[in-house]
Amino acid sequence: MFAYIVRRIAQSFIVLLAVSLICFAIFQFMGDPVLTLAGRYATQEQQEMVRRSLGLDKPFYTQYLAFLGNAAHGDFGLSYVTQVPVLRLIFERLPASIELAVTAMFLSLFLGIALGVVSSLKPHSPGSRVIMTGSLFGISLPTFLVGILLILIFAVLLRVLPPFGRGRVVKVVGNWRTGFLTIDGLRHLILPALTLGMYQLAVLLRLTRGGMLEALQEDYTRTAWAKGLSQRIVMFKHALRNVLIPVVTIAGLQMGELIAFSIVTESIFQWPGSGNLLLTSIYETDHPVIVAYVMITALIVLTINIFIDILYGILNPKISYD
Amino acid sequence: MTRRLLQSKFLSHYVRDRSAVVGSVILLIVLLGAIFAPLIAPQNPYDPRTLSLQDSLKPPIWMEGGQAPFLLGTDDQGRDILSTILYGCRTSFLVGFSVILIAGTIGVTVGLLAAFYSGILDAVTMRIADTFFSFSTTLMAMLLLGIFKGGGIPLVILAIVIADWVRYARTMRGSVLGVKEDDYVQAARACGGSNLRIMIRHILPNAIPPILVVAAVDFGAVVMLEATLSFLGVGVPINKPSLGMMISLGKNYIYAGKWWLTIFPGAALISIVLGINLLADWLREEINPKLKKR
Numbered sequence: 001m002f003a004y005i006v007r008r009i010a011q012s013f014i015v016l017l018a019v020s021l022i023c024f025a026i027f028q029f030m031g032d033p034v035l036t037l038a039g040r041y042a043t044q045e046q047q048e049m050v051r052r053s054l055g056l057d058k059p060f061y062t063q064y065l066a067f068l069g070n071a072a073h074g075d076f077g078l079s080y081v082t083q084v085p086v087l088r089l090i091f092e093r094l095p096a097s098i099e100l101a102v103t104a105m106f107l108s109l110f111l112g113i114a115l116g117v118v119s120s121l122k123p124h125s126p127g128s129r130v131i132m133t134g135s136l137f138g139i140s141l142p143t144f145l146v147g148i149l150l151i152l153i154f155a156v157l158l159r160v161l162p163p164f165g166r167g168r169v170v171k172v173v174g175n176w177r178t179g180f181l182t183i184d185g186l187r188h189l190i191l192p193a194l195t196l197g198m199y200q201l202a203v204l205l206r207l208t209r210g211g212m213l214e215a216l217q218e219d220y221t222r223t224a225w226a227k228g229l230s231q232r233i234v235m236f237k238h239a240l241r242n243v244l245i246p247v248v249t250i251a252g253l254q255m256g257e258l259i260a261f262s263i264v265t266e267s268i269f270q271w272p273g274s275g276n277l278l279l280t281s282i283y284e285t286d287h288p289v290i291v292a293y294v295m296i297t298a299l300i301v302l303t304i305n306i307f308i309d310i311l312y313g314i315l316n317p318k319i320s321y322d
Numbered sequence: 323m324t325r326r327l328l329q330s331k332f333l334s335h336y337v338r339d340r341s342a343v344v345g346s347v348i349l350l351i352v353l354l355g356a357i358f359a360p361l362i363a364p365q366n367p368y369d370p371r372t373l374s375l376q377d378s379l380k381p382p383i384w385m386e387g388g389q390a391p392f393l394l395g396t397d398d399q400g401r402d403i404l405s406t407i408l409y410g411c412r413t414s415f416l417v418g419f420s421v422i423l424i425a426g427t428i429g430v431t432v433g434l435l436a437a438f439y440s441g442i443l444d445a446v447t448m449r450i451a452d453t454f455f456s457f458s459t460t461l462m463a464m465l466l467l468g469i470f471k472g473g474g475i476p477l478v479i480l481a482i483v484i485a486d487w488v489r490y491a492r493t494m495r496g497s498v499l500g501v502k503e504d505d506y507v508q509a510a511r512a513c514g515g516s517n518l519r520i521m522i523r524h525i526l527p528n529a530i531p532p533i534l535v536v537a538a539v540d541f542g543a544v545v546m547l548e549a550t551l552s553f554l555g556v557g558v559p560i561n562k563p564s565l566g567m568m569i570s571l572g573k574n575y576i577y578a579g580k581w582w583l584t585i586f587p588g589a590a591l592i593s594i595v596l597g598i599n600l601l602a603d604w605l606r607e608e609i610n611p612k613l614k615k616r
Contacts (some may be wrong), residue, residue, distance in 0.1 A: 015453050140595040142546040144553045145569065145588050152576050152584070163577075256458035263464070264550060268573075279554065282468035294465065298457070 001310075008309065012302040019298050020071070023291045024064050067291075076292035081284050086292040090274050095176045096166055097273035101262050103189055104197035109251060112201045116208025117240060123213060131205070138202025143261045147195040147268040154191060162188050164270040192269040196262055200254055207250055211243035245312065252308035256301050335608060345600025348593050356411035363405035364391040368563060373400045379575075382582050395582040397571060403582060407590045409563035414594055417479055417548040422537045425483045429490020430526075430533060436491070437498035438521055447491065454488040460547060467556040478557050482544055493536045497529040504528070531609045538602035542595040549591055565591045 042050070051057050055066070070077065076086040115135075119128040141149075155163035167188035169177040179185025215221060216239055224234045263275035270276070274293060281289040336342055355362065365372050377400035381388050388395065394403040436444040454462070462485035470477055501507065502525065510524045549566030551557030558564040565587045572583030 018453060136596065136599060137592070140542065140592055140599050142550050142553075142566075142591065142595075144550055144566070145591065148569065148573055148576065148584055149588070152581060156576055156579070253455070256455075257460060260458040260460035260464065263461070264554065267554060282464070282556065290465070290468070297461070301457070 005306065005310070008306050012306065015302060016295065016298055020068070020291070020295055021064065023294055024067065025060075071295070076295070077288040079281075079286055079289050081281075081286045086288045089277065089289060090292055090296060092175055093272060093274040093277050095178065096271060097262060097266065097275055099179060100189070100192055100196060100265070100271060100273060101258060103193040104195075104200070104262075105251075105258065107193055108197035108200035108204055111197075112204030113208050113240075113244075113247065115201075116205040117212055117235065119205070120209045120212035120216065121235075123209075132209075135202040135205045138198050139206070141198070143195060143199060143264045144268055146198045147191070147265060150191045150195055151268070161191055163191070166272055192265050192271055195268070196258065196265045199261065200251070200258065203254065204247055204251060207247050208240075208243055211246060212239055215239040215242050248308060248311060252305055255304050256297075259297055259301070332608065336604065339604045339607075341600045342604035345597045345604070347597075349597030349601065352411055352590065352593050352597065353415060355408050356415050359405075359408035359412055363402070363408045364393070365402040365405045367401035367406040367409060368561065375400050379580060381580075394586045397568070397583050398575070403568075403586050406563055406568055407565065407587050410565040410568055410587060411590055411594065413475065413558055413562060413564050414545045414548060414591070417475065417482070418541045418545045418594075420479045421482045421486060421544045422541050424479070425487040425540075426490050426533065426537055428483070429487040429492075430494045430530070432487070433491040433494025433496075434498055434521060434526065434529070437495045437502060438517070438525065444495075448495070451488045451492055454485070455492070457485075459485040459489075459543075460550065463547060463551060464554065464556060467551060471556075472559065474559055475562060478548060478551065482547060486540070486544070489536060489540060490533060493532050494529065497532045498525055501525055501528045535602060535606045535609055538598055538605055542598040542602070545591070545594050545598075 048057075055063060058066075067077070074087060078084065079086050079089055082089065115131050119131040122128055151163045154161040165188060166179050167184040167186075168182040169179045169185055170181050171177050172181075179189055212235075221234060221238050224238045229238075259275075262273070263278055265271065266273045266275040267279055277289065278293045280286075281293070360366070367373070377389070377392065377396050378398050380392050380396040382395045382403075383390060383393050385395075392402050392404075394407070396402055397406065432447055436447045459482070463481045466481040466484060467473075467478065470481070473480075506528075507520060507524050510520050515523070548557055549564065549569070552564040552566030553570045555570070557566060560567070568587040569584050569591075572580070572585075572587065575583050
């Protein structure tokens with residue numbers, strides 16, 4: 001197990017290096033930030049000055065090695081536009097993003113699995129049909145449309161929930177300001193979290209339901225019923241436990257998508273998170289911010305996937321990593 | 323031939339599956355509307371000569387202030403919403419079909435070769451696939467388009483293909499590994515069939531069905547992705563029709579109660595994706611009978 005984890009971490013490291021190299025190479029050959037920064041009317045000399053001040057006049061490998069060296073010390077350089085350390089820029093906004101993503105994730109895992117189990121109990125009852133139709137819409141609606149529809153219904157028509165922003169936040173430690181501790185903050189969290197979690201919720205629901213329907217036909221569940229175990233034990237201990245493995249896999253694979261969709265969600269709800277920062281940086285050709293964002297995202301996704309692999313071992317003792 | 327088709331299980335299952343029929347009818351209506359948009363649309367919304375700012379922000383025809391021929395109202399430029407939707411659906415279908423064709427061909431070829439020859443080729447392609455997979459298609463397409471700005475619809479297609487082909491390669495690889503050692507492949511090899519002939523004549527037809535399901539689901543996902551990218555302003559250029567862009571524009575007017583700018587293009591988008599998803603559900607059950615509804 002230990003050897004396996006070490007190997008996975010080493011592999012992840014290689015992936016990270018590859019990602020950084022690709023990012024760097026693309027930026028090298030595409031889109032010249034100097035033109036954006038120096039302005040369209042800058043003279044040749046002014047452009048050269050900007051280029052030199054950013055270190056963009058040095059050869060590719062020198063720039064890349066310098067970048068790697070600095071990155072290893074946690075320094076991703078300054079933002080071209082604001083001249084502030086990139087990492088500080090991202091870390092300032094990360095708490096908002098993490099709170100949103102975690103809430104959405106829990107919402108979709110909990111509701112998805114619960115509704116999936118419920119709809120597999122009596123697959124042909126009207127309630128199950130409603131759930132299944134709802135989930136079909138859930139996978140057919142793009143995130144941005146979900147967000148706009150929710151705003152239209154709850155903020156414009158019913159006027160019960162705020163349409164944008166993060167509301168009142170309180171400082172916890174250091175840079176971390178949380179919206180979890182104020183009523184206003186929680187009210188602002190509801191719509192964005194629902195928007196972000198909707199697609200995942202629908203996917204996990206359908207997966208759980210499909211798996212449960214199959215598991216309930218298997219011999220081991222029949223045996224469990226025949227032994228006279230209660231419905232609760234058969235459902236949760238025998239059937240659901242076997243269904244959870246593919247569900248957890250998909251939930252893990254969807255982590256990347258969750259981060260991507262959080263960019264869309266943050267843009268719709270004007271959520272002051274890192275996704276919104278990325279969008280602005282894309283519009284402004286602020287390469288250091290984009291590279292750092294991509295690297296941090298990759299790091300998060302890879303870490304979560306390693307944890308999920310470990311979780312497998314706990315869910316299914318048959319799996320061993322030797 | 324026709325009789326055989328009519329008697330086949332495939333078709334009779336299709337007719338009995340109500341949601342598959344509903345899905346394909348919805349999809350067909352939108353597709354026909356998109357194809358014949360220049361003939362049936364009351365206005366060409368991308369020809370500035372036909373637009374008049376006096377017609378801007380008219381509500382749908384059945385509401386007070388509604389005006390013929392603007393059946394579903396107009397946007398802030400005086401563009402007829404219905405016409406813009408029809409033209410926008412053309413973009414959706416164009417991007418959707420192009421991506422699944424190109425990404426599908428690349429993915430199927432790579433997956434087939436990797437699984438057939440295994441060894442280093444397989445290891446390398448699958449590591450690349452893993453790296454791609456740990457990123458999301460959406461994020462990657464967003465970044466690519468953010469870097470290569472202003473390239474029009476072909477660039478949108480290219481960016482989505484680059485981010486998306488892995489899905490097909492992975493499925494194809496798994497599928498080929500499943501049939502590679504089957505008896506008929508051994509038999510073909512015993513008869514002296516060349517590698518190329520075995521791959522194309524024997525393995526490909528037997529390994530392709532799961533790809534059809536992936537392609538169907540992916541079509542919906544690609545249509546959503548194009549809309550999302552255009553919504554964020556990194557997709558289709560501003561002078562080209564797109565459902566995502568219409569919704570992004572309409573978003574500015576929802577607080578003013580002008581819901582038709584958002585709801586109608588949204589409904590068109592949902593129809594396309596819902597239609598294909600209903601069809602995909604049926605296809606999945608047809609190809610994998612183990613999943614049959616109980």
